[in-house]
Amino acid sequence: MKVVKFGGSSLATGKQLEKVFNIVTSDPSRRIIVVSAPGKRNAEDEKVTDLLIASGLHAMNGESPQPFIDQVIGRYRDIAEDLALPPTIIETIKDDLLSRVNGSQSDPEQYIDTLKASGEDNHAKLVACYFQMKGVHAKYMNPGDAGLIVTNEHGNAQVLPSAYNKLVELRDCEEIIIFPGFFGYSEEGDIFTFSRSGSDVTGSILAHAVKAELYENYTDVDAVFSVNPTFVEHPKEIKELTYREMRELSYAGFTVLHDEALIPAIQAGIPVQIKNTNNPAAKGTKIVNSRDNTNGPVVGIASGGGFCSIYVSKYLLNREIGFGRRLYSILEQYGISYEHTPSGIDDVTVIIRENQLDAEEENHIIEQIVSELQADEVNIQHSLALIMVVGEGMRHNIGTMARAANALAQAEVNIEMINQGSSEVSMMFAVKEVDEKRAVQALYNEFFQPASVLTV
């Protein structure tokens, strides 16, 4: 059986829902359908989720949420009218939405999460209604009834391992299941949303739970690109990549799939297929456990800005057992997680996401490192970008680093930092943010332009 997830743009209009219906019903093994809230119909449009958040914030501010609620209901109504659905479905959605917006605001995060989650929840009801109207044996499934129990973290909920014991029963459901993405319920029965792209998480969890043969993730691109298409025109599509490659690419800014959404599917060894709702004939990108390394050492290049480095030096640092641990404890006191820690002999640099620090905190941290660790020098460099060059087996391909470093030198990009050798599937470069685009272009040209591809 297959778990199939559709993104917001795939479910934004009645016309889109018809495509979804055709896709689902063209393969009888598509048994569990995870739906997002209606997304944008065009570049200027607003996502239903954003309208729901706005309504909640206005209500908490003592202002009327009604204009936003009206817009949300309007979106569902448009779709329902396009598809000639019975008007009762809009009444159902309206009642649900009003009970949420008029609910308790005593816990603001709970209030917002409950509202946000309605985007998916109500759309799942609408989609189920549509499928039923078309004569398909389908039903809406509430995540709480299905047993999707999560941790009490608003906007960052994690599935509890015990949830899988109940979710596995979805296998035995006779109907096609229409399951809302993005949220689960705490053990106390409250709604908690997942992080960004949370519908991907839901699909991934359900695929794990039912041991799906495939987790299909329908979005609005034909495939995952090998590089950010705003940096390189018409970049190559990736036909197949491994979980590890995907994860490394996601880390530094690939946006097709949510950074950590795949983890539950990965844990169960379930392949993931990225497909395009608007062009289901396109092969898409398959994410698998292992792949043949037949098209060069590099499968993709990702990058992202917003990093900074904290440099700490002290004579004889490498003789001091515990220095690193004490340094990281200081960062931990400020709730700072770090990404990488390249080191010299008498120095260590800690790479962190810049948004974790404000100027005041920065000064406190520097002072504390100097005073507690007797560091000789501490300084912070801002506005760095990390570039990940990713490819399975790359590590044992002699000369890959030389090609990458050459390409950057030719493009006159200074390499601020290299971290290579822990992961077998990536090389990481830090460059100044202003050099990011040029660096990525140079690396792409080196590894993906026809002259450089070893085997096609």
Add this chain to the structure above:
Amino acid sequence: MKVVKFGGSSLATGKQLEKVFNIVTSDPSRRIIVVSAPGKRNAEDEKVTDLLIASGLHAMNGESPQPFIDQVIGRYRDIAEDLALPPTIIETIKDDLLSRVNGSQSDPEQYIDTLKASGEDNHAKLVACYFQMKGVHAKYMNPGDAGLIVTNEHGNAQVLPSAYNKLVELRDCEEIIIFPGFFGYSEEGDIFTFSRSGSDVTGSILAHAVKAELYENYTDVDAVFSVNPTFVEHPKEIKELTYREMRELSYAGFTVLHDEALIPAIQAGIPVQIKNTNNPAAKGTKIVNSRDNTNGPVVGIASGGGFCSIYVSKYLLNREIGFGRRLYSILEQYGISYEHTPSGIDDVTVIIRENQLDAEEENHIIEQIVSELQADEVNIQHSLALIMVVGEGMRHNIGTMARAANALAQAEVNIEMINQGSSEVSMMFAVKEVDEKRAVQALYNEFFQPASVLTV
């Protein structure tokens, strides 16, 4: 004033002592002379220090130390006879040596340290006797009397900051001071030796204490080589390098100067001149605070084997605040200091010196990391060599990494790891030990062969 240190081979024979005498007396600013124990006279010879250790170990084993003691005394007698010194000096040395070898063995480390230190201590007495006989106003200075107070760590003593308050008085001494290297005294008055090449440490401490204009370090090579001469024939000599370059080079196996011996001199900003006792006209190598970057980005290449890597991977590792700290705490429990910690997204690799681990400990550590940190995978790779490519300002020289990586690729060396960007003056590569020599040769050819040198 200058502090001048002579190594063991510079003091191994009467003929060598004549050279030392001529060097010292040719410059009236040479006021403090640090001496080593007599070293090897030829490749088959034994160092006095090694003979002293052997005598101590035999004595503690209940065997006779006499054959070794006789050899030691023989070495001093040969020198004294070469120079026609008064026989009383040999009696003095003999008495001193017997009182040490017959001393208390209740603390074995203390017993050995006391014996070891006699090599330098007695040779300083002999050298002072020789200088006096030649009519020079010179005197032996006992480190305890001079105030060289150190921590209670056998074989790894560290100078106490308070020692400098007393040692500064050496400035006012009218005689040329002949000072034994390699050891100091604890506050309780016991002898404690420094680590390997401890006479360099003594010279460095005294140069700091008296604010010397120069610390001259006489050894048996004309200069510091830019690369290990057992890997490359007739390598270039380094005319000038900075403290930081020296320290980075020393770390990975440069043996001309002891890894950390220069620290006290560096702290006081005192330049260090490496000279050859056997060829005092040679310019040597000067170690300074800063230098003109006029002969290419790379000043030297050093390497050393005996490293291993501990690889730890865990899904979502980069979201876990405190993971690194907890990992390093485990290593700390085993007294393991680590060198470098390159990291991927879901993994971190810890590079350590291999001799800190035995097979049993290795298994314990792996088990503890798996159980305490719920790591998904832990494995250890043995027999790695680290290669440091060192040069001041190299970091901002675009293309240096490309040249290095190219050279390694051409030599078909696989780069196991790169750590670059924390130190501004080095790039570090890890390669398999079997590839070390080939890798160093390739890097030397790239950066030091005439075609590649940008400016001479």
